[in-house]
Amino acid sequence: MELEEMQSIWSELSGQLEKQKKLTDKMIIMMTQDKFRSKINKIAYPELLGTIICFGSAILILMNLNKLDNWYNMISGIVSLLILIILPILSLTSINRMRKVEIATNNYKETLLSYAKRKKQFQTVTKWGYYLGFILMFTIMPITTKILNNKDLFSETKRVWPFLIAIPLAIVFFIVFSKWVMKFYNKNINSAESLIKELEDTGI
Amino acid sequence: MGKEYEFTQIIKDNEGVIFKITTIYTNNQEDQKDLYQEIVYQLWKAYDSFRGDSKISTWMYRVALNTAITRIKKEKRRGNQIGIDKVVMLQTEQYDTAFEERLKILYAHIRGLNELEKGIMLLLLEGKKYEEIASITGLSPSNVGTRISRIKEKLKTQIIKK
Numbered sequence: 001m002e003l004e005e006m007q008s009i010w011s012e013l014s015g016q017l018e019k020q021k022k023l024t025d026k027m028i029i030m031m032t033q034d035k036f037r038s039k040i041n042k043i044a045y046p047e048l049l050g051t052i053i054c055f056g057s058a059i060l061i062l063m064n065l066n067k068l069d070n071w072y073n074m075i076s077g078i079v080s081l082l083i084l085i086i087l088p089i090l091s092l093t094s095i096n097r098m099r100k101v102e103i104a105t106n107n108y109k110e111t112l113l114s115y116a117k118r119k120k121q122f123q124t125v126t127k128w129g130y131y132l133g134f135i136l137m138f139t140i141m142p143i144t145t146k147i148l149n150n151k152d153l154f155s156e157t158k159r160v161w162p163f164l165i166a167i168p169l170a171i172v173f174f175i176v177f178s179k180w181v182m183k184f185y186n187k188n189i190n191s192a193e194s195l196i197k198e199l200e201d202t203g204i
Numbered sequence: 205m206g207k208e209y210e211f212t213q214i215i216k217d218n219e220g221v222i223f224k225i226t227t228i229y230t231n232n233q234e235d236q237k238d239l240y241q242e243i244v245y246q247l248w249k250a251y252d253s254f255r256g257d258s259k260i261s262t263w264m265y266r267v268a269l270n271t272a273i274t275r276i277k278k279e280k281r282r283g284n285q286i287g288i289d290k291v292v293m294l295q296t297e298q299y300d301t302a303f304e305e306r307l308k309i310l311y312a313h314i315r316g317l318n319e320l321e322k323g324i325m326l327l328l329l330e331g332k333k334y335e336e337i338a339s340i341t342g343l344s345p346s347n348v349g350t351r352i353s354r355i356k357e358k359l360k361t362q363i364i365k366k
Contacts, residue, residue, distance in 0.1 A: 009310050
């Protein structure tokens with residue numbers, strides 16, 4: 001299809017759309033109101049829920065730090081605490097930055113550039129979140145048994161075989177899952193990167 | 205004339221343009237409806253900051269295109285949506301099948317372009333001059349010319365591949 005043919009189809013489409021205007025004043029106002037409400041809900045639920053769970057767990061660990069009475073439990077506690085606090089902050093900040101692209105004042109190129117950069121940052125944070133989540137999976141185990149059951153996972157566990165099965169399984173799952181996740185993230189990061197490069201090469 | 209009245213008139217005058225933008229930047233009706241609403245909402249939010257420095261159509265294209273590229277994709281089931289399907293669907297239902305088919309091919313070609321090119325292509329099809337495309341996109345008019353030549357090349361390659 002040549003550009004001229006495209007232009008002719010487009011102009012026919014524009015003509016058809018012009019003849020069939022359907023929006024009413026009421027519908028337009030309802031659209032803005034409804035979108036405003038859905039935006040508040042969108043911010044309120046998934047992100048805040050995740051943050052509350054992380055911060056809640058962090059507070060629980062912090063309040064029970066005195067129960068972590070040996071070096072490995074203490075290290076696990078501190079590492080878990082750091083991950084549970086830093087990760088949601090990083091994630092929320094990067095999502096928020098992505099939302100704050102100046103839609104009304106920026107031109108198309110500025111918006112594309114700014115959004116691609118923020119998207120890349122968000123994807124990188126998500127990628128790191130995935131790695132840290134894996135570390136958390138292991139560090140949280142000893143402190144959970146210690147805090148909730150007052151048992152030392154390493155010295156008081158009589159049967160070792162459940163761990164011998166569970167840990168290799170978790171590692172295999174992580175490798176398979178990480179390959180799939182990384183493929184997705186790398187694709188997104190690469191496309192954002194190529195767009196940034198293309199736009200930065202373009203002189204205004 | 206109240207702000208609300210002026211705004212609804214602008215949207216009504218440009219509903220076809222918003223529809224075309226949403227078709228290019230989405231792949232299904234659900235997303236299209238969502239983007240349509242999002243554009244109207246963003247235009248409403250940005251309306252106060254419009255001071256008439258540029259033409260209303262330039263401002264509108266800018267906000268609509270910026271909204272389309274920055275929209276964070278969400279899950280399918282979410283919130284209520286005003287029945288713009290009534291608007292959109294009636295518009296497409298009345299086309300003859302041959303035209304619908306040609307339109308599909310046209311959209312497929314545009315969707316094959318990258319985000320920057322999609323915006324330029326849309327403005328070109330809308331009959332905008334290089335200067336206005338430059339003002340909306342932030343590129344220089346000569347750069348717009350270069351980009352359009354590249355788009356034409358790309359379209360030719362797409363045709364050969366098919």
